Amino acid sequence: xxxxxxxxxxxxxxxxxxxxxxxxxxxxxxxxxxxxxxxxxxxxxxxxxxxxxxxxxxxxxxxxxxxxxxxxxxxxxxxxxxxxxxxxxxxxxxxxxxxxxxxxxxxxxxxxxxxxxxxxxxxxxxxxxxxxxxxxxxxxxxxxxxxxxxxxxxxxxxxxxxxxxxxxxxxxxxxxx
Amino acid sequence: xxxxxxxxxxxxxxxxxxxxxxxxxxxxxxxxxxxxxxxxxxxxxxxxxxxxxxxxxxxxxxxxxxxxxxxxxxxxxxxxxxxxxxxxxxxxxxxxxxxxxxxxxxxxxxxxxxxxxxxxxxxxxxxxxxxxxxxxxxxxxxxxxxxxxxxxxxxxxxxxxxxxxxxxxxxxxxxxxxxxxxxxxxxxxxxxxxxxxxxxxxxxxxxxxxxxxxxxxxxxxxxxxxxxxxxxxxxxxxxxxxxxxxxxxxxxxxxxxxxxxxxxxxxxxxxxxxxxxxxxxxxxxxxxxxxxxxxxxxxxxxxxxxxxxxxxxxxxxxxxxxxxxxxxxxxxxxxxxxxxxxxxxxxxxxxxxxxxxxxxxxxxxxxxxxxxxxxxxxxxxxxxxxxxxxxxxxxxxxxxxxxxxxxxxxxxxxxxxxxxxxxxxxxxxxxxxxxxxxxxxxxxxxxxxxxxxxxxxxxxxxxxxxxxxxxxxxxxxxxxxxxxxxxxxxxxxxxxxxxxxxxxxxxxxxxxxxxxxxxxxxxxxxxxxxxxxxxxxxxxxxxxx
Numbered sequence: 001x002x003x004x005x006x007x008x009x010x011x012x013x014x015x016x017x018x019x020x021x022x023x024x025x026x027x028x029x030x031x032x033x034x035x036x037x038x039x040x041x042x043x044x045x046x047x048x049x050x051x052x053x054x055x056x057x058x059x060x061x062x063x064x065x066x067x068x069x070x071x072x073x074x075x076x077x078x079x080x081x082x083x084x085x086x087x088x089x090x091x092x093x094x095x096x097x098x099x100x101x102x103x104x105x106x107x108x109x110x111x112x113x114x115x116x117x118x119x120x121x122x123x124x125x126x127x128x129x130x131x132x133x134x135x136x137x138x139x140x141x142x143x144x145x146x147x148x149x150x151x152x153x154x155x156x157x158x159x160x161x162x163x164x165x166x167x168x169x170x171x172x173x174x175x176x177x
Numbered sequence: 178x179x180x181x182x183x184x185x186x187x188x189x190x191x192x193x194x195x196x197x198x199x200x201x202x203x204x205x206x207x208x209x210x211x212x213x214x215x216x217x218x219x220x221x222x223x224x225x226x227x228x229x230x231x232x233x234x235x236x237x238x239x240x241x242x243x244x245x246x247x248x249x250x251x252x253x254x255x256x257x258x259x260x261x262x263x264x265x266x267x268x269x270x271x272x273x274x275x276x277x278x279x280x281x282x283x284x285x286x287x288x289x290x291x292x293x294x295x296x297x298x299x300x301x302x303x304x305x306x307x308x309x310x311x312x313x314x315x316x317x318x319x320x321x322x323x324x325x326x327x328x329x330x331x332x333x334x335x336x337x338x339x340x341x342x343x344x345x346x347x348x349x350x351x352x353x354x355x356x357x358x359x360x361x362x363x364x365x366x367x368x369x370x371x372x373x374x375x376x377x378x379x380x381x382x383x384x385x386x387x388x389x390x391x392x393x394x395x396x397x398x399x400x401x402x403x404x405x406x407x408x409x410x411x412x413x414x415x416x417x418x419x420x421x422x423x424x425x426x427x428x429x430x431x432x433x434x435x436x437x438x439x440x441x442x443x444x445x446x447x448x449x450x451x452x453x454x455x456x457x458x459x460x461x462x463x464x465x466x467x468x469x470x471x472x473x474x475x476x477x478x479x480x481x482x483x484x485x486x487x488x489x490x491x492x493x494x495x496x497x498x499x500x501x502x503x504x505x506x507x508x509x510x511x512x513x514x515x516x517x518x519x520x521x522x523x524x525x526x527x528x529x530x531x532x533x534x535x536x537x538x539x540x541x542x543x544x545x546x547x548x549x550x551x552x553x554x555x556x557x558x559x560x561x562x563x564x565x566x567x568x569x570x571x572x573x574x575x576x577x578x579x580x581x582x583x584x585x586x587x588x589x590x591x592x593x594x595x596x597x598x599x600x601x602x603x604x605x606x607x608x609x610x611x612x613x614x615x616x617x618x619x620x621x622x623x624x625x626x627x628x629x630x631x632x633x634x635x636x637x638x639x640x641x642x643x644x645x646x647x648x649x650x651x652x653x654x655x656x657x658x659x660x661x662x663x664x665x666x667x668x669x670x671x672x673x674x675x676x677x678x679x680x681x682x683x684x685x686x687x688x689x690x691x692x693x694x695x696x697x698x699x700x701x702x703x704x705x706x707x708x709x710x711x712x713x714x715x716x717x718x719x720x721x722x
Contacts, residue, residue, distance in 0.1 A: 077288065077289050078289070078397070079288035079289050079400075080400045080403075081288055084400065084402065084403075095397040095398075096397055097396075097397065102318060103318065104286070104289050104318055104319070104321070105289055105397050128288040129288075
């Protein structure tokens with residue numbers, strides 16, 4: 001879009017009024033914010049002794065999971081769109097012909113390097129079948145780098161672990177299912 | 178000169194050119210979308226995507242008379258005074274409706290379709306289609322049909338352009354594919370018991386404008402947007418077809434034909450198309466090796482100790498110099514530049530070195546198809562180029578047979594055999610002739626009976642891993658760039674020869690080519706930048722004054 005495009009409405013900045021020019025009202029406004037935070041309840045917790053509460057687990061961006069369909073099969077159709085969208089290049093998929101008649105291809109292997117991942121959620125956005133989702137699991141530790149490369153089985157097990165607490169977004173949030 | 182008016186601008190076309198409106202509009206920079214038309218096939222005008230408005234300008238009065246309805250651009254010849262309108266409201270609406278009609282029967286399974294990213298249905302829908310669909314469409318999975326050993330048909334993705342059917346009838350001449358049923362139930366199919374199995378079958382996959390025909394070799398391997406392409410030349414036979422090597426992270430995934438009116442038109446054969454798998458064969462030689470004392474008389478990798486390439490450069494020259502009379506086989510798999518440098522290296526070691534063109538593999542006979550495409554029997558890309566290079570150093574052209582006889586006659590103390598053939602090429606008996614030599618240097622892709630007798634066993638590069646110029650059977654020289662890096666531990670031949678000649682910096686094939694062109698009349702045509710379609714080597718370019 002060019003600056004001369006008729007669809008753009010150009011707004012002029014308003015001239016400063018008396019209050020802005022006096023500076024004092026804004027000064028008081030800022031101090032009020034500071035004072036309010038001093039007396040408001042604390043949000044910091046003593047992690048890991050105290051677990052932080054996740055506001056809405058459905059939109060939290062933690063560890064990935066691979067969803068299963070109604071028959072318990074991996075939902076992923078190996079379209080590589082998550083790998084394409086991934087800015088950290090942490091998803092590695094090997095696709096092959098699926099053994100099921102209703103599906104053309106499926107991932108033979110699906111690996112996410114959790115150490116490389118920046119938890120931006122682009123994979124979840126890109127997925128056309130809502131197969132990959134980010135859970136609210138926020139503390140992820142491992143003893144080696146290899147351990148932090150999650151394969152298909154591990155990602156499916158994350159689904160089995162979290163499916164009750166965090167149902168698939170598809171139904172709740174109007175996904176394609 | 179005939180003048181065609183495209184969207185108000187006049188363009189001149191050649192007097193004896195037979196162009197249709199799509200081609201004429203393209204000259205004026207206007208792209209008319211089309212599915213069924215292909216320059217290499219007959220015209221059927223069935224897809225209706227190229228509908229345009231046309232008219233005729235009266236030469237005498239200048240008055241333009243328009244045809245009252247839309248006509249297919251592929252079927253309408255462009256002649257003097259033809260008026261082509263490609264951007265009117267009528268044309269735009271028509272394209273949107275054609276797109277809409279095509280999508281009603283389409284599975285819209287783009288995320289799992291291998292064509293996504295290079296699909297004309299996607300591109301044209303984006304460019305000419307409607308933003309919103311009126312029909313209530315749901316994505317579904319396409320039916321799959323096995324039509325041949327290399328090709329899979331996704332029945333529901335097909336838009337019935339019949340390019341593939343016409344290809345098998347007109348170019349390969351085998352006619353396996355046909356259209357069954359009628360109207361909305363039309364489908365592509367093969368006759369029962371007659372699968373799509375001919376030597377050009379892979380081209381139907383390239384021709385398919387949508388994802389209906391899939392190459393089994395490439396199916397599900399990569400999404401096309403991950404692939405990078407390099408203009409390359411096929412090394413499968415002496416036809417030297419122009420190709421694109423499509424690769425990602427130094428792995429080749431597929432080869433595609435590159436349009437070249439002088440060589441292969443739009444096609445390549447399946448032998449060439451799938452002839453890249455040897456590049457990633459785990460049994461390739463991957464390190465330069467020198468035979469150890471204990472390894473004398475033994476075959477196998479354990480008989481060789483790995484040598485750093487920097488040491489190879491120094492030791493190889495000293496070893497060959499010490500050995501005495503040298504015989505060199507210059508492989509027809511090498512580029513002109515590499516062959517020239519190899520000859521120069523050989524002559525700098527032994528000024529009397531015996532130079533011969535290496536083994537020329539031949540399989541069967543030349544095979545020409547009704548469409549004019551020919552698969553050559555000579556399974557090497559550069560025999561003519563290497564012959565011409567060797568002739569620069571030695572007027573007497575010698576063959577591989579001459580070299581074997583020369584060595585058998587005890588006239589050589591050392592031999593340097595370059596090979597690089599994708600398949601086994603030498604038998605034990607022939608290799609035995611080289612047993613008595615003091616030094617035997619073998620440069621090859623794979624282990625062979627000859628390499629088992631070598632004192633120096635050096636790995637060679639594959640076709641996509643080298644850069645340079647190849648001269649095909651019709652004397653057409655095509656320069657190409659390196660597409661992928663060779664595996665770790667492999668130096669392309671050119672790099673070794675460049676270093677052995679004591680030249681500094683990185684191996685630069687273009688500099689060598691210019692040097693050859695400047696020093697030899699036979700290669701004068703190679704001066705300057707070569708066009709992408711190559712140049713006829715017999716064409717003696719006149720130096721600009």
